[in-house]
Amino acid sequence: MSILDHLAATIEARKGADPDTSWTAKLLSKGPEKCAEKFGEEAVEAIIAAVKNDRVNLTAEAADVVYHLLVMLAARDIPLADVLAELERREGTSGIAEKAARTD
DSSP, X not given: OOHHHHHHHHHHHGGGSOTTTOHHHHHXXXXXXXXXXXXXXXXXXXXXXXXXXXXXXXXXXHHHHHHHHHHHHHHTTOOHHHHHHHHHHHTTSOXXXXXXXXXX
C-alpha cells in the first residue's frame, strides 16, 4: 500500500471519528465547502513558497496540499482510486490534446 493509499484510508476511517479528537474528523464535520476552502488556503501557501523558491517550505506545503486534497475528495465521496484511474487514462496523452478533447 502506497503512502497515498494509506493516507486516503486513514481519512476515510476518520469520517466517523469524534471531531474533538481528530483534526480530519473536525474538517469533515464542517462539510465539503469548508474542506474545499482549506484546500484552497493550502494551495495558495504552496504557491507562495514556490514563488519565493523556498524549497523546505514548499515541500511542507505540498504535503499539506495533498492531505487537504484527499480530505476534500473524501468529503465528496470520491475515492483516490478514481483520481488515479483518471490519471492513468490520461497517461501518454499530450496535455494539449487532452485539454482540446474536454467538452466542459
